[in-house]
Amino acid sequence: MPIQAYAAKAPKGRLESFSYEPGPLGALEVEVKVTHCGICHSDQAMIDNDWQFSAYPLVPGHEVVGTIAAVGAQVTGLKIGQRVGIGWQCGSCRECEYCRSGHEAYCAQERDTIVHHHGGFGERVRADATFAIPLPEGLDSAQAAPLLCAGTTVFTPMLHHGVTGNTRTAVVGIGGLGHLAVQFLAKLGCEVTAISTSHNKDDEARSFGAAHFIATKGTDELQKAAGSFDFIISTVPADLAWNDFINALRPRGKLVFVGVPESDLKLSAFSLIGHEKSVVGGRTGSPAEIATMFAFAARHGVKAQIEKFAMKDINAAMDRVRTGKMRYRVVLEA
Amino acid sequence: MPIQAYAAKAPKGRLESFSYEPGPLGALEVEVKVTHCGICHSDQAMIDNDWQFSAYPLVPGHEVVGTIAAVGAQVTGLKIGQRVGIGWQCGSCRECEYCRSGHEAYCAQERDTIVHHHGGFGERVRADATFAIPLPEGLDSAQAAPLLCAGTTVFTPMLHHGVTGNTRTAVVGIGGLGHLAVQFLAKLGCEVTAISTSHNKDDEARSFGAAHFIATKGTDELQKAAGSFDFIISTVPADLAWNDFINALRPRGKLVFVGVPESDLKLSAFSLIGHEKSVVGGRTGSPAEIATMFAFAARHGVKAQIEKFAMKDINAAMDRVRTGKMRYRVVLEA
DSSP states (O other): OOOEEEHHHHHOOOOEEEOOOOOOOTTTTTEEEEEEEEEEHHHHHHHHTTTTTOHHHHHOSEEEEOOOOOOOOOOSOOOOOEEEEOOOOOOOOOOSSSHHHTTTGTTTTTTETTTTSSSSSBSEEEEGGGGEOOOOOOOOHHHGGGGGGHHHHHHHHHHHHHOTTTOEEEOOOOOHHHHHHHHHHHHHHHEEEEEESTTTTHHHHHHOOSEEEEEEEOHHHHHHHHHOOOOOOOEOOOOHHHHHHHHHHHEEEEEEESOOSSOOOEOOOHHHHHHHHHHEEEOOOOHHHHHHHHHHHHHHHOOOOEEEEEEEGHHHHHHHHHHTTSSSEEEOOO | OOEEEEEEEEOOOOOEEEOOOEEEEEEETTEEEEEEEEEOOHHHHHHTTTSOOOOOOOOOOOOOEEEEEEEETTTTSOOOOOEEOOEEEEOOSSOOOHHHHOOOGGGGTOTTTTTTOOSSSBBBEEGGGGGGGEOOSSHHHHHGGGGTTHHHHHHHHHHTTOOOSSSSSSEESSTTHHHHHHHHHHHHHHOOOESSSSSSHHHHHHHHHHEEEEEEETTTTTHHHOOOOOEEEESSOOOHHHHHHHHEEEEEEEEESSSSSSOOOOHHHHHHHHTHHHHOOOOOOOHHHHHHHHHHHHHTTTTOOOOEGGGHHHHHHHHHHHHHSSSEEEEEEE
């Protein structure tokens, strides 16, 4: 049965009605009826072909929440009607050392939901069953959708770098990713500092759990915080004075990039060496890690602050995302 | 009693005979009769005032092996005649969180052997007792001297990043630091790849324990090793094509800098993010870590390959270091 969706037909194109025939369902695949889909900065980047690997027609959408509509012949553990989420990755080889050890995100044959595959801006979407991750009871579908990309992107580095309630933490950029990072860290028991260009979001950041706020533009607040943090996570796509952030780290502290700055990082090796500091890349987790995040979010009431749009108003929703002014994430409802 | 030593009287100066009065011995200090002292690239940098914090007359030497000649009134655990080593650091505050937890290297009041303090190019040298680290029986004094800086610099990151026999490792630069790094990694049970500009040191690197060798200049050997290593330690003070090395890392792999490149590092954030790679600074360890290294070196026969000079031939020895052609470390004998 063909799937009705919304696709960009060319780079930077508006989204248009688009119907495609998904073919027979693979034995280990599921088909999910989309109830909600978040819009991520990387949907926009893919529509615009910013990374030079987009294929058109391109159906964006990789923060999907929905219900299982069909399961392949060999799928176990998921049943029709069950609520699941699908994120950036929708498949892997199942056989390499990473797939075998629950680290599918590193699989060299990783398949992604909106890369040469049609995503969640539509009535249904497919994925390998492994990548359709059950949502626990307590999570609201709309507020959980952004966890599938924004959430796991900030949560996974916390897992991988052993962040605990004693880790002194800071979040750079209080936006779609940052407002979730502050919540996760606060609920992990950390003292969290929010870092932004201005104090505009000071109150909101504190409402998410930040204990302190640093504004970088035209102040010396960051310089004064030298030697303060074990773990700084940067969610911004902009070029900042990164050596100032390294300077703000404590011994063996880590500056984690989950946002991609426009330019190459220019870093002083000397400033890394003196106190054994690290600069680290972070990304979305593997299915087991996303499940861990869901459980944590459900227990602690971590949820995205969202603006809702009907799926049919997809272009208005995309326009809103392109302004960068949404607080803090846009979610489409079927 | 005055101490006879060798000092540079001005930046880039030759070393000249120099006598100084060390004053009364502190209650928690020891004085060590120098039997051997390695020469490190940073002795040269300090003589030349490369880092702009040298003070003259400057007595270099921070890879000291000798015997305890005097102990302060409150020193316990060390006795006259005992063989010890003194490295880069010679004192700390004893009271901060780092000193209290055995991580004296991070103490904000760190005192260093050749920074506003007279080092080991002389008949005696002083240090806080904590930083005079007993040598186990099995280590030859001359061959152990370079462990006090070159050795701990490469060994400490192995400790801090949990290198085990299953870690896929590479060493960039087969010189004073690199030839020790290859030995340590091989004895930890790792498969080690040596990386140098040419194949000149191929046989020697294998004699130190390398299983593979990559030459970077005019070959595509490094490009072919994409995705190969968990832990690459770079010991070179030169600018290399660092993104190629990041590309050679496996998922979550680390590129550790212990050598300081001439220029800032220019790194692609995208290449770090895709597989959660890290760029890390490494440095000399704290006393307990140096003791761990000594024990490991003694058990496994790790030793510096050295060229010996008599202490009185200090300027010839320095000239040899300045050529960069020594294999692999120069050690002065009293």
